[in-house]
Amino acid sequence: MSAPLAPDLPDPTRGGEPGGVVAFHERQEYVGRDVRTEEMVFNMGPQHPATHGVLRVAIKTDGEYVRALQPHVGNIHRCAEKIGESVAFYQWIPYLDRMDYLSAMCNEHIGCMAIERLGEIEVPERAEYIRIIVAEVQRILSHLMAIGVYGLDLGAFTPFLHQFRERERGMDLLDHLAGGRLLYHYVRIGGVKRDVSQDWLDELDAFLGAVEQRLPEYNTLLLHNRIFQERTFNVGVIDRATAVAWGVTGPALRAAGVDFDCRRDAPYSIYDRFDFEVPSGASGLGGQVGDCFQRHWIRVREVEESIKIVRQAVAGLPEGPVLGRVPRGFKPPAGEVFIRGENPRGELSIYMVSVGKSEQAWRARCRGPSFSNIACITEVAEGLLIGDLVALIGSLDIVLGEVDR
Amino acid sequence: MGEVGDPTTAATADPVTERALTALRAALPDAVVEAQLDGAHPYIGVRATHLRAVCRLLRDDPALQYECCHLISAVDWPEPAEGEARIDVVYHLVSYAIRPDASYRTRPGKNDPYLALKVAVPRACPEVPTVMDIWIGADWHERETWDLMGVRFTGRKELPRILLPEDWPGHPLRKDWVYPASYHGVPIIPPEGM
Amino acid sequence: MQIWLDELRGDVSWLGNLPAGLVYTLGIVIACKIVLVYASLLAGETVWLERRISGRMQARIGPNRVGPQGLLQFLADGVKLLAKEDIIPATADRPVFILAPIIVFVGAFAAFAVIPFGDGIVAADMNLGLFVVLSLTSIEVVGIIMAGWASNSKWAVLGAMREVAQMISYEIPLGLSALGIVLLAGTMNLSDIARQQEGAIWNWYVFRGPFAFASFFVFFTAALAALKRAPFDLPEAESELVAGFHTEYTGFRFAVFFLAEYSAMILFSILTAVLFLGGWSPGFPVDLDSGIARWIGALILFIKTILLLSVMIWIRWSLPRFRIDRVMYLCYKVLLPISVVCVVGLAVQVLVAIEWLGLEHAVGGWLGGK
Numbered sequence: 001m002s003a004p005l006a007p008d009l010p011d012p013t014r015g016g017e018p019g020g021v022v023a024f025h026e027r028q029e030y031v032g033r034d035v036r037t038e039e040m041v042f043n044m045g046p047q048h049p050a051t052h053g054v055l056r057v058a059i060k061t062d063g064e065y066v067r068a069l070q071p072h073v074g075n076i077h078r079c080a081e082k083i084g085e086s087v088a089f090y091q092w093i094p095y096l097d098r099m100d101y102l103s104a105m106c107n108e109h110i111g112c113m114a115i116e117r118l119g120e121i122e123v124p125e126r127a128e129y130i131r132i133i134v135a136e137v138q139r140i141l142s143h144l145m146a147i148g149v150y151g152l153d154l155g156a157f158t159p160f161l162h163q164f165r166e167r168e169r170g171m172d173l174l175d176h177l178a179g180g181r182l183l184y185h186y187v188r189i190g191g192v193k194r195d196v197s198q199d200w201l202d203e204l205d206a207f208l209g210a211v212e213q214r215l216p217e218y219n220t221l222l223l224h225n226r227i228f229q230e231r232t233f234n235v236g237v238i239d240r241a242t243a244v245a246w247g248v249t250g251p252a253l254r255a256a257g258v259d260f261d262c263r264r265d266a267p268y269s270i271y272d273r274f275d276f277e278v279p280s281g282a283s284g285l286g287g288q289v290g291d292c293f294q295r296h297w298i299r300v301r302e303v304e305e306s307i308k309i310v311r312q313a314v315a316g317l318p319e320g321p322v323l324g325r326v327p328r329g330f331k332p333p334a335g336e337v338f339i340r341g342e343n344p345r346g347e348l349s350i351y352m353v354s355v356g357k358s359e360q361a362w363r364a365r366c367r368g369p370s371f372s373n374i375a376c377i378t379e380v381a382e383g384l385l386i387g388d389l390v391a392l393i394g395s396l397d398i399v400l401g402e403v404d405r
Numbered sequence: 406m407g408e409v410g411d412p413t414t415a416a417t418a419d420p421v422t423e424r425a426l427t428a429l430r431a432a433l434p435d436a437v438v439e440a441q442l443d444g445a446h447p448y449i450g451v452r453a454t455h456l457r458a459v460c461r462l463l464r465d466d467p468a469l470q471y472e473c474c475h476l477i478s479a480v481d482w483p484e485p486a487e488g489e490a491r492i493d494v495v496y497h498l499v500s501y502a503i504r505p506d507a508s509y510r511t512r513p514g515k516n517d518p519y520l521a522l523k524v525a526v527p528r529a530c531p532e533v534p535t536v537m538d539i540w541i542g543a544d545w546h547e548r549e550t551w552d553l554m555g556v557r558f559t560g561r562k563e564l565p566r567i568l569l570p571e572d573w574p575g576h577p578l579r580k581d582w583v584y585p586a587s588y589h590g591v592p593i594i595p596p597e598g599m
Numbered sequence: 600m601q602i603w604l605d606e607l608r609g610d611v612s613w614l615g616n617l618p619a620g621l622v623y624t625l626g627i628v629i630a631c632k633i634v635l636v637y638a639s640l641l642a643g644e645t646v647w648l649e650r651r652i653s654g655r656m657q658a659r660i661g662p663n664r665v666g667p668q669g670l671l672q673f674l675a676d677g678v679k680l681l682a683k684e685d686i687i688p689a690t691a692d693r694p695v696f697i698l699a700p701i702i703v704f705v706g707a708f709a710a711f712a713v714i715p716f717g718d719g720i721v722a723a724d725m726n727l728g729l730f731v732v733l734s735l736t737s738i739e740v741v742g743i744i745m746a747g748w749a750s751n752s753k754w755a756v757l758g759a760m761r762e763v764a765q766m767i768s769y770e771i772p773l774g775l776s777a778l779g780i781v782l783l784a785g786t787m788n789l790s791d792i793a794r795q796q797e798g799a800i801w802n803w804y805v806f807r808g809p810f811a812f813a814s815f816f817v818f819f820t821a822a823l824a825a826l827k828r829a830p831f832d833l834p835e836a837e838s839e840l841v842a843g844f845h846t847e848y849t850g851f852r853f854a855v856f857f858l859a860e861y862s863a864m865i866l867f868s869i870l871t872a873v874l875f876l877g878g879w880s881p882g883f884p885v886d887l888d889s890g891i892a893r894w895i896g897a898l899i900l901f902i903k904t905i906l907l908l909s910v911m912i913w914i915r916w917s918l919p920r921f922r923i924d925r926v927m928y929l930c931y932k933v934l935l936p937i938s939v940v941c942v943v944g945l946a947v948q949v950l951v952a953i954e955w956l957g958l959e960h961a962v963g964g965w966l967g968g969k
Contacts, residue, residue, distance in 0.1 A: 042753055050838040064757070064923055074568035081553065082577055086596070117445055153838045155829060155920025161657035227830055227919045244472045244501055247542030258501045266517035267510050336446045338497060340475070340517060351478050351495065363578075365478040375545045386757070387922045390839050404568060 046075050050153050050390040053400030064385045073403045080405040084364025089115045090189050097183040100402035103344045105138035108187035110341035114350040115189050119332035126320040127191035128270045132313045136306040141170045142344035143299045146397040151222050153394030154231050159221045166214055169207045190324035208307050232293035236392030238380050239290050246376035249369050250346025251298040255281040256290040262342035274312045276305045292395035345369045368402030418442035421518050432462055448521035453533050460539045471498040474540035479554040481580045490528035497521050531556045553578040630722040631712050638711045642861035643673030653916045683850035695749035700855040702742030707859035710735040714869050715790045717879050717897025728789035740766045743844050750847035758843025762834035766825055768930040773821035775938035776814040779945040780804050780874045793878025800882035805875040810944035815875040817938045822867040829915035833923055868907035876903055
């Protein structure tokens with residue numbers, strides 16, 4: 001895979017003793033030689049450009065090779081679960097937005113579903129369709145961001161700004177609907193806040209067309225670029241066993257060859273009515289199953305599939321109200337509920353417990369997909385170059401707001 | 406509290422939980438304390454002492470293959486309706502290898518093939534054996550549960566906090582946790598209603 | 600230079616009375632000053648060029664407010680950087696930390712002394728011009744490793760390590776591919792090399808056979824790497840090493856690194872144009888020897904320089920970054936063999952042309968000019 005920097009010395013990534021990091025200069029092949037090297041501990045982050053927020057990774061390196069690493073999280077812990085127990089159900093939804101701030105609509109959607117199932121609230125048909133539309137638009141925006149930022153991580157600045165052009169249009173769309181560009185509070189318990197207009201749907205169609213047209217351009221700049229492929233092929237391989245054992249979900253799991261998507265295999269909302277493909281990693285794509293390239297490829301494919309879903313949802317949009325009747329001071333009966341849904345980054349799960357006769361949840365537990373996705377780098381990153389580690393973290397597309405909640 | 410084959414619940418019983426329960430009852434008859442098979446959140450109640458055996462069985466049984474520990478949560482019950490104060494530790498397991506047939510997806514009610522395990526531990530001494538060696542992904546979830554809820558996972562090499570600083574007082578998700586007056590000299594003003 | 604001074608001494612009586620050595624020395628000092636100012640201005644405008652081009656490439660505008668079309672942006676940036684607090688980290692090695700940017704600056708700018716900007720428009724017309732340029736630019740490595748080490752920051756050390764590994768490696772194919780042209784030209788004097796390419800476009804060294812053509816690409820690629828331009832910008836890879844060797848530098852010290860980087864870009868662009876792309880030759884036979892025509896030649900060379908700079912900028916904003924091991928692979932396993940083959944090939948070409956075919960023109964000035 002990667003050639004050693006000094007060709008006459010044994011490659012430190014291979015032939016290492018199983019388990020435990022042995023200090024480089026104490027290893028057998030170096031004893032008695034003039035060359036003396038030391039391991040160095042780097043703190044990558046919390047203010048590092050490639051850690052996507054405030055992740056801190058302590059890396060032990062041999063020159064440029066990562067020998068061991070430990071991620072440290074919690075820098076922007078904002079007590080989302082504690083707040084969930086302290087405020088009324090409907091008040092918690094905006095906090096869900098702020099967990100994964102790049103997929104606020106999806107968070108709201110899943111959060112509202114959990115509360116609705118707890119309170120057995122019916123959602124009007126039209127609202128369900130609108131929810132699917134906004135959630136998939138959000139997925140497109142989030143993936144565009146992920147695609148562009150991955151380019152940035154690998155040193156290609158231009159695709160990052162190109163995707164912003166399309167993303168801006170999408171954010172304007174959601175802005176017209178919800179009044180906010182990043183955090184919306186648009187999906188409400190029992191439906192959605194505002195109805196969509198025909199003008200909005202026309203604009204949506206133009207946006208989808210623009211994304212569809214531009215996507216091949218991004219692929220020319222990244223996916224089909226020779227340097228990009230050299231950087232990502234066979235790098236940071238998360239194989240099926242590792243991915244599953246660590247609880248990795250979303251594009252990273254699918255890239256590892258697990259053909260699983262909540263939207264299709266555990267359908268929530270009305271996803272079972274739409275026809276779409278679930279891309280998953282395969283050996284014929286280039287690189288190998290579960291490497292950085294395939295994770296990137298999955299995201300590109302998912303944008304295409306999301307466009308399909310939105311088009312179907314717009315075509316099937318029924319007439320009717322968009323917000324069901326939810327009593328003031330809503331108090332769901334005692335019970336518990338577990339909901340998981342497919343966020344752009346993976347599966348967001350919400351486990352809620354209600355004791356009844358209370359406006360607040362007794363327990364509101366969230367599982368952010370990034371939390372489990374980033375945990376696995378302790379195992380995967382060993383033996384990579386620092387440049388590859390950046391490629392690996394970038395390809396997992398984490399949002400620290402969700403890791404720390 | 407539904408029994409397997411009980412005619413009143415059989416129609417709505419969740420087949421995924423039911424199958425796991427049958428396998429558990431057959432292999433580890435002492436492990437299961439209670440089971441709820443219908444409703445929005447079916448689960449199997451497991452004794453803490455048998456948790457690791459149960460988990461290993463669920464993972465290794467070729468017919469079940471729960472190869473992923475999706476989520477570990479804990480629920481604090483300082484004054485439950487019955488019994489003594491306890492903390493429920495809830496495990497949500499997922500299998501990607503064994504999946505129910507397509508009709509399960511369109512089933513009314515629970516159509517998500519997860520399996521929930523519940524372990525009730527006394528609130529005074531909340532200790533649960535670790536499952537980190539069974540599912541490595543449980544590592545961070547156990548740390549978080551310890552951090553926020555104060556459930557000790559035994560059998561691990563170390564159990565550091567994950568989200569909060571090491572010297573943070575108490576475990577904030579406990580119902581009786583009170584805001585400290587200050588932290589390292591920074592005064593803390595609790596928000597309204599907390 | 601010398602011709603000019605001689606003319607000047609003939610025209611101005613009091614200069615004629617001074618000893619010739621003194622006039623030459625003073626003349627060279629003044630000329631170097633002019634070149635320094637010119638190169639600095641050019642470097643500043645290259646920053647503007649880069650920002651404008653990248654803006655166009657990235658669906659945005661770029662700086663357009665300071666001066667016409669934002670041309671004076673670099674002055675505003677310079678003032679801003681000057682006004683910034685000058686921070687030297689407490690644990691840094693102070694003297695080395697302060698000295699490093701100066702050495703980098705000297706290395707990058709001193710080479711301009713021997714660079715011809717046009718026929719006869721050169722501060723010091725040396726016979727060893729090419730050799731001097733390559734030697735002076737490698738001083739930069741010393742400055743950079745000093746900067747990385749003195750900062751006492753791990754990222755800076757790593758960046759400096761990468762820089763040294765990369766720059767020392769790439770100087771081999773860079774030097775070898777330039778050597779091929781020296782074989783053809785029979786001289787290291789850059790003005791002479793440029794003069795040999797006057798006339799038709801096929802006189803340009805890049806078109807003198809397949810080996811010279813390959814040498815051009817090797818030279819340009821190696822120059823990109825030696826300049827640490829993307830896709831070889833590993834020493835300052837912002838997403839990996841924060842800012843590489845100049846992580847800890849702020850204010851004007853940072854500006855000096857920045858300026859040195861851009862002036863080196865200009866330097867190598869001119870060098871590429873002079874060595875391979877005909878220097879000030881427009882590509883068809885025209886007399887550019889004297890008077891105002893000389894300045895037209897300089898303009899042509901300037902345009903070629905800008906075009907090469909634009910190519911560098913274009914490459915930088917289109918490609919992702921290489922990985923360190925791939926960079927080394929490219930150098931030692933791709934460019935080095937090609938450049939060795941090119942040198943041998945060009946040597947054979949020269950030999951065949953002189954010994955067996957008796958062609959003088961095909962090998963340039965080997966036998967005393969065109």
